[in-house]
Amino acid sequence: MTRKILGFFVLVSLAAFSCFSFGQNLLIKNGIILTVTKGKIAKGDVLIIGGIIKQVGEDIPAPEGIKIIDASGKYVIPGIIDSHTHIGLTGTNESSEPITPEVKMRDVLNAEDTSIYTALSGGVTMIHTMHGSGNPIGGENIVLKMKWGKTSEEMIVPEALRTLKFALGENPKQANVTGLATPRYPQSRMGVNAIIRRELLKAKNYMEEWDRYLKAKKSKNPPKNLIQPRKELRMEQLIDLLQGKMVARCHSYRADESLEFINLSKEFGFKIACFEHISEAFKITKELAAEGIGISIFADSWAYKVEASEGIAYNAAYCTQKGIVVSINSDSGERIRRLFNDAAKAMKYGGLSEDEALKLVTINPAIQLGVDKIAGSLEVGKDGDIAIFNEHPLSAYTRCEMTIIEGDVYFDRAQYLKEREEMEKKKKEDELKKKGGKK
Amino acid sequence: MRNRAFILASIFVLCVSLSLAQEKSPRIIAIKGARIIPVVGEDIDQGIILIKEGKIEDVGKTVTIPSGAQVIEAKGLFAYPGMIDSFSFLGLQEISSIRATVDSSETGRFNPQVRAIEALRPDSMHIPIARANGITAAVVVPTGGLISGQAGLIRLVGWTPEEMVIKSPVAMHIQFPSIPRFRGREAQPREETSKQVEELKDLLNKARSYQKIKDAAQKNTLLPLPEFDETLEFLIPVVNGQLPVMISVQAENDIKTAIKFVKDEKLKAIFFGVVDGWKVAEDIKNSGIPVVFGSLYAMPSKWDDGYDALYRNPGVLAKAGVKFAFSSSSASLAKDLPYHAAKAAAFGLDKREALKGVTIYPAQIFGVEGMMGSLEKGKAANIVLADGDILELRTNIKQVFIDGTQTELSSIYEELLEKFKKRY
Numbered sequence: 001m002t003r004k005i006l007g008f009f010v011l012v013s014l015a016a017f018s019c020f021s022f023g024q025n026l027l028i029k030n031g032i033i034l035t036v037t038k039g040k041i042a043k044g045d046v047l048i049i050g051g052i053i054k055q056v057g058e059d060i061p062a063p064e065g066i067k068i069i070d071a072s073g074k075y076v077i078p079g080i081i082d083s084h085t086h087i088g089l090t091g092t093n094e095s096s097e098p099i100t101p102e103v104k105m106r107d108v109l110n111a112e113d114t115s116i117y118t119a120l121s122g123g124v125t126m127i128h129t130m131h132g133s134g135n136p137i138g139g140e141n142i143v144l145k146m147k148w149g150k151t152s153e154e155m156i157v158p159e160a161l162r163t164l165k166f167a168l169g170e171n172p173k174q175a176n177v178t179g180l181a182t183p184r185y186p187q188s189r190m191g192v193n194a195i196i197r198r199e200l201l202k203a204k205n206y207m208e209e210w211d212r213y214l215k216a217k218k219s220k221n222p223p224k225n226l227i228q229p230r231k232e233l234r235m236e237q238l239i240d241l242l243q244g245k246m247v248a249r250c251h252s253y254r255a256d257e258s259l260e261f262i263n264l265s266k267e268f269g270f271k272i273a274c275f276e277h278i279s280e281a282f283k284i285t286k287e288l289a290a291e292g293i294g295i296s297i298f299a300d301s302w303a304y305k306v307e308a309s310e311g312i313a314y315n316a317a318y319c320t321q322k323g324i325v326v327s328i329n330s331d332s333g334e335r336i337r338r339l340f341n342d343a344a345k346a347m348k349y350g351g352l353s354e355d356e357a358l359k360l361v362t363i364n365p366a367i368q369l370g371v372d373k374i375a376g377s378l379e380v381g382k383d384g385d386i387a388i389f390n391e392h393p394l395s396a397y398t399r400c401e402m403t404i405i406e407g408d409v410y411f412d413r414a415q416y417l418k419e420r421e422e423m424e425k426k427k428k429e430d431e432l433k434k435k436g437g438k439k
Numbered sequence: 440m441r442n443r444a445f446i447l448a449s450i451f452v453l454c455v456s457l458s459l460a461q462e463k464s465p466r467i468i469a470i471k472g473a474r475i476i477p478v479v480g481e482d483i484d485q486g487i488i489l490i491k492e493g494k495i496e497d498v499g500k501t502v503t504i505p506s507g508a509q510v511i512e513a514k515g516l517f518a519y520p521g522m523i524d525s526f527s528f529l530g531l532q533e534i535s536s537i538r539a540t541v542d543s544s545e546t547g548r549f550n551p552q553v554r555a556i557e558a559l560r561p562d563s564m565h566i567p568i569a570r571a572n573g574i575t576a577a578v579v580v581p582t583g584g585l586i587s588g589q590a591g592l593i594r595l596v597g598w599t600p601e602e603m604v605i606k607s608p609v610a611m612h613i614q615f616p617s618i619p620r621f622r623g624r625e626a627q628p629r630e631e632t633s634k635q636v637e638e639l640k641d642l643l644n645k646a647r648s649y650q651k652i653k654d655a656a657q658k659n660t661l662l663p664l665p666e667f668d669e670t671l672e673f674l675i676p677v678v679n680g681q682l683p684v685m686i687s688v689q690a691e692n693d694i695k696t697a698i699k700f701v702k703d704e705k706l707k708a709i710f711f712g713v714v715d716g717w718k719v720a721e722d723i724k725n726s727g728i729p730v731v732f733g734s735l736y737a738m739p740s741k742w743d744d745g746y747d748a749l750y751r752n753p754g755v756l757a758k759a760g761v762k763f764a765f766s767s768s769s770a771s772l773a774k775d776l777p778y779h780a781a782k783a784a785a786f787g788l789d790k791r792e793a794l795k796g797v798t799i800y801p802a803q804i805f806g807v808e809g810m811m812g813s814l815e816k817g818k819a820a821n822i823v824l825a826d827g828d829i830l831e832l833r834t835n836i837k838q839v840f841i842d843g844t845q846t847e848l849s850s851i852y853e854e855l856l857e858k859f860k861k862r863y
Contacts, residue, residue: 118738118746121746121747176536282855282856282859283859286862286863300774301771303534303535303770303771304534304536304771305534305536305537306534306537308534309533310851310855312851312852312855312856313852314852314853314856318856318860333738334736334737334738335736338782341778341832344832344833347832348832348834394832394833395832396778396782396830396831396832397781397784397785398785399785399786416745423743
């Protein structure tokens, strides 16, 4: 008997496993398909098998029994990717010390953060959720898919690059923090650079110490007094950076501080994937393009602090035109649901084409996160991560209708409206009952 | 010889007067060929707008263009009335985290004496950016405390605050006592809220007595004047119903309390914010109080309200018959005003109603509908020429006229871009 029950559970969990972990089968019919990288199909279909896009085109025959979504008159685009946010976490800044690369956002994931649903309601399927900008060297960030209702483990995107957060300027130097009893070193841009250099020198030293130890240990006659160096998690992380197993994502606003960080990266030979916010990128397009460094910025949010006071709305379009991979990020649990609006602003300020504007929130962030093989456009072989809009996603009047991850529907406005209606109906009935009871 | 000197002098005078005439904008401007969206009345395809001395002289399909008028060809463009931002920090805030550049808030709880327009910075870098997006007027509002001060209506052009002010005050801003609903703050008991409402009522009563004593003393010089009281002095126009109060209020219960407060005190009122408005739409409608929405770039206060609560709020209130207007509630993103309206349109508000919410409705709410808010005869020539719908993100604004004068559309945005374009 117990064996039977156990067997049943195994079966059920197996079924669940195959359904959820390997993705769904789904056919989206008759939509206006904006593939982002392969043009537009005026009336087309997207076929997802096992969570992966199998076919994008016209009149795809429906495999038997497949779930079909009618997208007639609606816009079908790749799921939006937010290259810089802090949602789905129980903490953002480890502010007790200025250097904390050993801290990992993976350890503080919060699958129940309602911002995940908020993100879905704006067509977002993937995020890079990051350590804060309080420390010159912050923690290791993580890339998640917005699988609302799943465990945090199931949300992690293992294909993504490992990224380490750095921060320059006003935040790490605590320029806008008042009432500190004892100011923490560093308090200037000099100090910020110096402390990063110090840690990287330390890491190199640590690496050499280990190299020597291992070399000596492997040698024919290891010295008798050979002592294993102490394992330091902080240094281990920095070594991963120096050895290219991890890339830097650096919060910066000003052009000058960003150039100094590029110098640091050359001094130590690590890779900068992206500058975050970088309001003044338009001033140093030459250097950014030459180094192949991406930028992850706001469309036009600016002037909230001095270093953001030259953050002109042309930044995204101009840098794109100069050959830089630009993404528009939210950095917020609210802005995340209107990234498509922000992308449209790069058409107005700088004249990007529709595709170029959409790239800012789809394939470009995917490139920055190293997941462009699996996400960021509607192409065969990529994950079935899709957002459906009622009007053109770059119109101010548009609304996200559905968000799909690996063929699974995670946000459905029609369903939401139905549930709301039922809830309100029930509420009214309850109120009537209460009133009746009183009488 | 004398004759020659006379001729020379005459030529000189003529030249000077000609150049002076050229400096001034021509008295009559005709904008020709645009699709005109007057907001009030039917749209006019390929119409003509005639501007004379800063005002709209005529608008229509068949308007005779007087000879000598400056003609602006606007075929293929759309002509809209300039937009009005109904709650703005333009000119009051430059860099929001730097106190030295922020003059939108005063310390203390009762500051009816402070006037937003007296902190106005005409050179603010945010003003030309907002103007270049089709916004021609804004209500600048002080915040903080319970009575924050006097809001003023400004035009988004001018060298001095005086040149910018259209009307001030247009409202007295009151931040209605509320129970903080946000996490991280200590919740205030309801008694504390009602105590504060009582305090406000008490103050208004005192202002009424103060006015009575003042009036009596004015009629009879033998009677003593009241002891001067700054707070009561500036509440007089509020209690006698001359100056509307603009009440910031958000939560359902607070809105109900505020409606009762306005009724009890017989005030002329405008509500601001009203994020829970959709829960009490009928109450607001019945109160006759118009609503200025805050930024829609915000999250609902409760999960149960649904993710789109703020987005659908304007549509629900409009349907109930509430008069409404949109606001940016910002300085650095004042230019986004049209997108708040469009967002509401994406979630249930009629598109044309959304447009009215940034044009004619705010003009009506602030009592300047005779001067602006639509393209109608006799109104100020605040005209926006655009290559599309002005609430659309992708639309480019081509020209902006304020009081009939073409305004500069470049800002620090273009200044910085052009500077660094030269580099690489």
